[in-house]
Amino acid sequence: MTETSDALKFRRAAVIGIGLIGASLAHAMRAGGLAERIAGFDLDADVRARALSLGVVDETAESFAEAVKGADLVILSTPVGAIDSLCAEAHAHAENGALVVDTGSVKGAVAEAARRVRREVLFVPCHPVAGTEQSGPEAGFATLFRQRWCILTPLDRTDEAYRAAVEKAAALWRAVGSHVEVMDAAHHDLALAITSHLPHLIAFTLVGAADDLESVAEAEIVKYSAGGFRDFTRIAASDPIMWRDVFLHNREAVLEVLGRFTEELALLQRAIRWGDGETLKKVFTRGRAIRRAIVAAGQETDAPNFGRDKKDA
Numbered sequence: 001m002t003e004t005s006d007a008l009k010f011r012r013a014a015v016i017g018i019g020l021i022g023a024s025l026a027h028a029m030r031a032g033g034l035a036e037r038i039a040g041f042d043l044d045a046d047v048r049a050r051a052l053s054l055g056v057v058d059e060t061a062e063s064f065a066e067a068v069k070g071a072d073l074v075i076l077s078t079p080v081g082a083i084d085s086l087c088a089e090a091h092a093h094a095e096n097g098a099l100v101v102d103t104g105s106v107k108g109a110v111a112e113a114a115r116r117v118r119r120e121v122l123f124v125p126c127h128p129v130a131g132t133e134q135s136g137p138e139a140g141f142a143t144l145f146r147q148r149w150c151i152l153t154p155l156d157r158t159d160e161a162y163r164a165a166v167e168k169a170a171a172l173w174r175a176v177g178s179h180v181e182v183m184d185a186a187h188h189d190l191a192l193a194i195t196s197h198l199p200h201l202i203a204f205t206l207v208g209a210a211d212d213l214e215s216v217a218e219a220e221i222v223k224y225s226a227g228g229f230r231d232f233t234r235i236a237a238s239d240p241i242m243w244r245d246v247f248l249h250n251r252e253a254v255l256e257v258l259g260r261f262t263e264e265l266a267l268l269q270r271a272i273r274w275g276d277g278e279t280l281k282k283v284f285t286r287g288r289a290i291r292r293a294i295v296a297a298g299q300e301t302d303a304p305n306f307g308r309d310k311k312d313a
């Protein structure tokens with residue numbers, strides 16, 4: 001990658017979907033002086049008004065077409081379920097030569113839709129692996145992407161204009177503090193199915209199961225909610241629409257890792273039933289070693305709440 005953040009300055013950035021991720025990117029771009037003007041469009045008029053009054057964007061548009069007019073950068077930060085219609089809009093209205101990036105948590109479905117956008121519009125699928133359980137423009141903050149990975153899954157194009165666009169997308173994410181990795185969309189979807197999608201599915205299930213337990217009162221669940229369960233409730237508080245779309249658009253990979261997970265769970269169920277302490281110890285020892293390796297590699301802190309209390313540092 002050759003471009004440095006010093007050389008990176010967009011004339012007009014259009015943020016489509018001004019929620020946690022779109023607003024965070026807008027804040028980070030503003031802090032880094034990466035765009036002369038930031039416009040925003042959101043389907044929800046109330047979100048548009050809040051984003052404007054919070055100063056997330058300089059102006060709001062009444063349509064996708066109005067937002068991207070004159071934009072040399074378009075950021076698609078809506079739930080993944082909107083990707084087909086956004087690509088149809090980008091195809092019809094984005095400027096020739098504009099860089100389009102998305103932020104979706106799933107990449108295969110995005111690549112499929114992005115291939116239908118005309119070639120003069122340079123669509124580079126991206127996934128910032130950074131987030132919180134919050135949503136909406138109020139939740140955005142400029143440091144969200146710092147020291148986090150952003151995965152780029154470029155389309156199968158070798159022309160010079162597209163290669164330059166991939167470099168520019170990488171420079172954008174680096175300029176907001178991320179480390180950039182490039183990979184194949186299918187590999188991304190499998191890797192993220194295990195590291196992000198399955199953990200969310202488990203959290204939704206666990207918290208729901210606790211709620212269904214009639215003999216344990218809700219007050220008791222809150223009262224005895226120690227670290228482990230509390231962390232699961234944070235994840236389970238994540239946006240239902242976003243996560244519905246993730247599971248509908250990464251079906252195969254999620255079903256693959258879910259199959260493996262249920263096999264592991266059955267193994268533990270059997271060990272508990274038969275009093276097989278050896279197996280339990282073996283499995284738990286492996287878990288502890290993996291966690292320690294992640295902390296040692298500097299990917300995580302040992303602080304509770306994933307070090308998020310440091311977000312404003």
Ligand SMILES: NC(=O)c1ccc[n+]([C@@H]2O[C@H](COP(=O)([O-])OP(=O)(O)OC[C@H]3O[C@@H](n4cnc5c(N)ncnc54)[C@H](O)[C@@H]3O)[C@@H](O)[C@H]2O)c1
Nearest residue numbers: 017019020021042043078079080082104105131132135136
């Ligand atoms: N939340 C996270 O932790 C996280 C992390 C990384 C990536 N992502 C991905 O980033 C994207 C945005 O997530 P978020 O957490 O910011 O969601 P969010 O719910 O905070 O914001 C999404 C916004 O998009 C708007 N929207 C929906 N459809 C639209 C359309 N067709 N046109 C214009 N606006 C539309 C909604 O009104 C909403 O305001 C998702 O694809 C998600 O998978 C999320």
Ligand SMILES: O=C(O)C(=O)C[C@]1(C(=O)O)C=C[C@@H](O)C=C1
Nearest residue numbers: 105128129130131132133195196
């Ligand atoms: O920390 C959280 O709250 C998140 O869930 C962030 C998280 C993740 O699973 O790590 C969620 C979805 C994204 O696509 C990327 C990041």
